[in-house]
Amino acid sequence: MRFWLGFRWVVVAAAFIINLVADGVTFSFGIYYAEFTKVFKQSKSATAWIGSLLAAMPLLSGPIASSLTDRYGCRRVTIAGSLLSSLGFILSSFAGKFRQLPARRTPSHTDSCD
Numbered sequence: 001m002r003f004w005l006g007f008r009w010v011v012v013a014a015a016f017i018i019n020l021v022a023d024g025v026t027f028s029f030g031i032y033y034a035e036f037t038k039v040f041k042q043s044k045s046a047t048a049w050i051g052s053l054l055a056a057m058p059l060l061s062g063p064i065a066s067s068l069t070d071r072y073g074c075r076r077v078t079i080a081g082s083l084l085s086s087l088g089f090i091l092s093s094f095a096g097k098f099r100q101l102p103a104r105r106t107p108s109h110t111d112s113c114d
Contacts, residue, residue: 026055040098
């Protein structure tokens, strides 16, 4: 019984690290903004869409993740979301053109688990 009480803190620490990484990627976009405008040779307003979509996707995918969580359970949806997110980050690292980035953007995490 004592083991399970200590294990709760592992879950809390893991959730903290997940949120730290997900929000860190989102909120550090301003550091990479100038580099994206140089590399992709786009206007400032066009390049800002990368950061806007990065911040909006977790919020827009919330209702979908919530309904999937009700149907399939928290664990399955969280695993599927993390795999989808990893795939999106990996594919976006190979983007050579500006138009390829929004097509490969996936929800970065699901916050629908209670």
